[in-house]
Amino acid sequence: MKSLQTRLSAQELQNNLADWSRKTHALWWWVLFLVAAALSSVFFFGIWVLFSQGVGIWGLNQQVNWAFAITNFVWWIGIGHAGTFISAFLLITRQKWRSSINRSAEAMTLIAIACAGLFPIFHLGRPGLFYWLIPYPTNFSVWAQLKSSLVWDLLAITSYLVLSLVFWYIGLIPDFKLLYERARKQGSPLRARIYRILSWGWLGSDRQWKIHSESSRLLSGIAIALVISVHSIVSTDFAIGVEPGWHSTVFPPYFVAGAIYSGFAMVLTLLIPLRSYMGLKDVITLYHFDCIRKLMVVSGLIVGYGYLLEHFLIWYSNHPGEIQMQIQRSTGPQAWAYWGMMVLNLMIPVVLSLWKIKTSLKALFVLSLLVNLGMWLERYVIVVTSISFDFLPAAWETFSPTLYDWIFLFGSAGFFFFIFLLFLRFVPPVSIWEMKELRDEV
Amino acid sequence: MKSEESQMSYYWVVESREDAVRMARQLHLRSISFSVLSSYPLKELEAYQEKNSIAPWVFAGGLIGVAASYGLCLWASFAYPLNIAGQSLHNIAYAPPIYVMTILFLTLSVLAGFCYLGDLMKWNSARWEEQLGHWVEDGRYVVQARLDPDQARFFETQSDFKGGRNV
Numbered sequence: 001m002k003s004l005q006t007r008l009s010a011q012e013l014q015n016n017l018a019d020w021s022r023k024t025h026a027l028w029w030w031v032l033f034l035v036a037a038a039l040s041s042v043f044f045f046g047i048w049v050l051f052s053q054g055v056g057i058w059g060l061n062q063q064v065n066w067a068f069a070i071t072n073f074v075w076w077i078g079i080g081h082a083g084t085f086i087s088a089f090l091l092i093t094r095q096k097w098r099s100s101i102n103r104s105a106e107a108m109t110l111i112a113i114a115c116a117g118l119f120p121i122f123h124l125g126r127p128g129l130f131y132w133l134i135p136y137p138t139n140f141s142v143w144a145q146l147k148s149s150l151v152w153d154l155l156a157i158t159s160y161l162v163l164s165l166v167f168w169y170i171g172l173i174p175d176f177k178l179l180y181e182r183a184r185k186q187g188s189p190l191r192a193r194i195y196r197i198l199s200w201g202w203l204g205s206d207r208q209w210k211i212h213s214e215s216s217r218l219l220s221g222i223a224i225a226l227v228i229s230v231h232s233i234v235s236t237d238f239a240i241g242v243e244p245g246w247h248s249t250v251f252p253p254y255f256v257a258g259a260i261y262s263g264f265a266m267v268l269t270l271l272i273p274l275r276s277y278m279g280l281k282d283v284i285t286l287y288h289f290d291c292i293r294k295l296m297v298v299s300g301l302i303v304g305y306g307y308l309l310e311h312f313l314i315w316y317s318n319h320p321g322e323i324q325m326q327i328q329r330s331t332g333p334q335a336w337a338y339w340g341m342m343v344l345n346l347m348i349p350v351v352l353s354l355w356k357i358k359t360s361l362k363a364l365f366v367l368s369l370l371v372n373l374g375m376w377l378e379r380y381v382i383v384v385t386s387i388s389f390d391f392l393p394a395a396w397e398t399f400s401p402t403l404y405d406w407i408f409l410f411g412s413a414g415f416f417f418f419i420f421l422l423f424l425r426f427v428p429p430v431s432i433w434e435m436k437e438l439r440d441e442v
Numbered sequence: 443m444k445s446e447e448s449q450m451s452y453y454w455v456v457e458s459r460e461d462a463v464r465m466a467r468q469l470h471l472r473s474i475s476f477s478v479l480s481s482y483p484l485k486e487l488e489a490y491q492e493k494n495s496i497a498p499w500v501f502a503g504g505l506i507g508v509a510a511s512y513g514l515c516l517w518a519s520f521a522y523p524l525n526i527a528g529q530s531l532h533n534i535a536y537a538p539p540i541y542v543m544t545i546l547f548l549t550l551s552v553l554a555g556f557c558y559l560g561d562l563m564k565w566n567s568a569r570w571e572e573q574l575g576h577w578v579e580d581g582r583y584v585v586q587a588r589l590d591p592d593q594a595r596f597f598e599t600q601s602d603f604k605g606g607r608n609v
Contacts, residue, residue, distance in 0.1 A: 144518070151539065166549050204480055433481055
């Protein structure tokens with residue numbers, strides 16, 4: 001527990017954490033915010049063009065009719081999993097180190113789910129009519145097809161978003177109460193009024209804390225069920241298809257492990273700069289990064305095992321379609337993506353397991369970016385190369401992304417960082433009450 | 443025994459967590475209902491608290507969720523004039539939507555139970571305890587109990603209450 005100790009007193013800790021929102025006026029925040037805002041604007045321009053001209057603006061063709069949009073969807077939803085994992089699994093298993101990072105990780109989850117949820121809508125032939133997916137009685141007498149994976153996605157993402165939002169907000173309520181008191185003391189009536197509304201009348205009584213603790217534990221239990229099921233459902237979007245490269249029972253566990261792996265990589269990508277720029281060295285220590293590193297080694301090795309098993313099953317099935325798809329995947333025009341995925345995702349867990357890596361945050365940061373890239377390539381390989389080379393060789397066709405494909409990828413990343421920076425501006429990025437509790441217990 | 447009309451709320455501001463817990467224990471031993479305001483949960487007090495639980499809310503939410511989602515699948519199957527791709531009554535493909543919708547209802551039931559049992563979202567009812575928030579924000583603890591004057595005088599003489607400042 002020594003590694004979780006902070007040299008700050010409880011009051012210093014509280015003052016520092018509660019005043020983050022004022023410190024984010026720093027130059028670095030504005031620079032990042034403007035870059036993210038510019039990318040978001042490009043993203044919304046892309047959305048406007050998409051809604052007015054349709055999915056023809058992407059590089060889709062008759063054969064490859066799912067590409068970047070679905071790749072981005074699976075990538076974003078995977079990133080969201082780390083926040084839920086930190087909130088749920090680590091709370092149930094009473095891992096105290098989660099207290100310093102759970103708030104930011106949960107915010108990351110929420111924003112990543114919001115980004116992910118947009119892509120299935122974009123991919124609809126007529127995205128403006130996305131609400132037809134919602135099962136409600138219409139005068140057309142047409143129901144949403146509840147056996148369709150598209151409707152599964154809608155329900156799974158909605159449930160995931162609601163659960164993540166409730167979990168995140170319940171954790172925030174006591175901090176909003178503290179911020180309300182601080183704003184009142186600092187003579188800022190508008191801020192005080194806003195924080196009072198946001199704190200929902202929280203008093204901090206022992207009765208409320210008991211209900212709070214019980215709610216968090218119950219939500220953790222529910223979230224564990226959901227964190228496994230959501231990415232399993234996402235994987236069944238592919239696995240229920242008969243395409244070579246998709247029709248595999250190994251997908252659900254290996255998708256879940258991959259999601260946790262990529263999610264933790266994004267946590268590192270966000271927290272390593274945040275720690276130095278926001279002066280959080282007393283709150284987020286090297287011990288936290290080492291714990292994340294260990295979890296990434298485990299989840300990365302599961303992903304690697306999934307790759308090997310997938311290759312073994314292709315060989316063992318002796319299915320000509322599967323074998324041809326694998327040959328084309330590894331030697332065809334998209335081989336760069338396949339080998340990029342293999343090298344990055346098989347090598348990085350090994351590099352992460354090296355002892356010295358834990359003391360070098362720069363190395364960890366670079367590795368986290370490479371994991372993000374490797375996991376995006378994995379989804380690209382699964383989505384695009386599988387349908388490029390299906391059972392009918394005469395129809396084989398590859399995919400070339402257009403400018404709009406890249407706009408949607410980098411624009412969504414810009415939108416993600418835009419919202420995340422706003423979160424840093426208005427909400428304490430570290431849970432104040434949990435840090436105070438942790439400090440007392442340690 | 444004196445009537446409840448003679449009772450008043452007493453508030454003690456306490457500097458240390460240990461003092462707050464000791465005072466709460468004294469009140470609990472005499473079956474006096476109390477509450478302790480703090481800026482983080484005090485695990486020591488969990489044993490003294492009422493047995494209110496969100497579990498029944500969650501159980502009800504789960505049942506409603508299963509019934510509603512299964513009912514939706516059934517309705518969409520047979521009360522639906524157009525049958526596209528065949529909408530059989532009981533199909534394994536309905537398992538994912540039923541599962542995730544049940545989870546959605548479970549989540550909403552936790553939220554409802556949290557708000558109701560936690561006495562939240564009552565913006566219009568001004569509560570005296572809200573005026574004590576600044577003590578808690580400053581890292582102190584507030585112990586509150588409803589006592590009649592005799593009881594209050596008795597507790598004031600107790601050593602465990604010496605650390606507290608009556609406000």
